[in-house]
Amino acid sequence: MRSSTAAWANTEPAALAAARESRDLADGCGFGRVDGTAADTPANVSPAAVSPAAGAAPDIAYDPQPWRVLEGLQAIPLPPDVRSALRRSHESRCRRFAFAPVRALSLALIAFGVALRLVLPARWHSSRALHAVVIASLERFALPETKLLILRHFDIGSRILAFLVANSARPDMPHRPQHPRTLADLWPDAFMQHDLDLYRVLEGLARHDVAVAPQRPDFTAIVDLDLRAEHFGPRRRWQCLDLQSAVELLVPLYVLFLPLRDTFRASHSLQLDEVVGLHLAQLKGDASGLVFLRNHSPWLPLPLWGTGRRLLLHGLATEVAYEMLRRWKRECESRDATAAPGAPRARSAG
16 A cells, blocks of 8 residues: 555656646647647547546646636537637736736726816816727737627627517617627727617616517527627737726726716616516516626616626626527527428518
């Protein structure tokens, strides 16, 4: 027994060294190994390689990367390109080493901005200046994955609202769809209109109930997006800003460039995902998807300090809701394909 234990102990440094060497071959930003081959992911690792046999010594060489494990999970309904973009963003050097000081800077700027807003005249604000600074900063410093996820959010958020409007008692309800394909398309007021459109649609739905049978919804607004990170060109050396750091820096810009009333309204809108989810559940007749749309009640507004994290949760909830709508659309189309000729079908684009 002593000799077998000693033999196992002697192999420990070699196993750990091999694991670390394999891990260190991957690029720091998560774009694959430096030799051009793909890094191991949960999809291409055999279960036998990571599950030791019963009674065997612990597999100390197993060194999982959490983001790659999450990328392979199917429990959270997210499209593969979104999971890949999130993984690349979270594995970047900026997220790993600069996020803590970036968040500290963000909190300090929020406190400074709020104090400044209390003494400045109310007329000293500029939405166009906010958009100019945000667009220029993202264009120059953001990772392609950051740009992709931000543009996707505007597009799919607008499509979810359009789906609710199309299936309401008033499909002619006014709202302003946004489908940006480049950062320049966010000019001059996309960030402001994104929040205002949400309030506008929810106010309209409060007056006119959603009134379409769940079996026959109108899926015209729900399409497969063709946005890819590769559409933003080759990544430059200075383009290192990950999604979470970019969002944390966005909040103090709101405080500095907008009136406090507009900033608090935008922050408050991040707690409305459950309201949108309830309307979607009413249409589908299934509330199971609400488990992914929990970001606190809008009747209990939260302070500005945690707005960055709530914005990320809002973006993730929007992606989950849109993916569930896409899957629901495919289910309806599959059911319609097997229905008897002449049966009414769900309306959809394409």
